[in-house]
Amino acid sequence: MAANPTPPVPPTPNTRPGLATSALPDALGPLADLPGTWVGSGFNLISLPDFSSVPPSTGPADFRLKLNATLETLQFTPIGGSVPNRGVVSAPGSSTGQPDIAINGVSYLQRVSDAVTKEALHIEPGFWLSVPATTVAPVAPATVVRLGSIPHGDSLMAQGAAFVLPSGPVIAATSSTPVLNPPGPALGLPYLLPFQNPPLPPGIPLPFVQNSNLLLQQAILGQNIINTVVLIISTTSVSVTTPADATPSGATITIPAPSGNIGNIPFVVNNANATTLDAIFWIETVQNPDGSTFLHLQYTQKVLLHFLGIDWPHISVATLTKQ
16 A cells, blocks of 8 residues: 655745736836836936056046947846835834835846947946835825946936826936036136037037937927827936926926935045936837837936046937837
């Protein structure tokens, strides 16, 4: 007679099973369209300290201007489950306080290379998070947060607001002009001349050096964009009044300072300190003449690098298409 088989050991309960696929868009909120792979091109402008005399540096000099037409791949992966953030009672023994919240989000990997040489320029892993509103501590609206790490020795946390437009994005100008900090007189030609007549990468005309957002406007010229999710983030503060046709409509969304920060290793702090980051991402639904649609992701980002008593804008823009 055969021995009775050993009963199976019951599995350990999974207390964090993650979200069903059908629940993901609601959980991710304004980040719902990000998961997947986005590919495209853009432009990168940065002023670099130029002490070295090893090419391509030409120092010792105060700085050099580096311009690149870029190719980019940006991949987003859902975290797969809600992350609990624990609230706390208002005082020892109290029965009131801040309830727990559940954060959902996506991890990302950004890879940028030069469009001509294919040289690697930038790699950045991180997370985008959708944070629900809170009513006690802090009293704050729903926000989006970006956490990123850069292998120069920098880590950033930028927080901000999201809203939806039933149309295309409004892309304002951005400026690459360096300025004294603390404020002082306008900088003279030795600091401005490289921005007025630099060697240009292919596809980047001179006006795009002064206002890189022109490249974004050019990329979507003539397209029928029927929906745009706008993500505005900053390491300092965010205050935006949404247009009348936005969702939410005509609302003033304020994320007070400090809404984030940038941490740098001592070498970066002393030689080209990254002090602030401001960025806008637009997730755009583009409709073709036959009624079919596809998704664009456009962004403009400005990081201020501080050296020699000057704030130097480091500007990156790109237009990516979801694959």
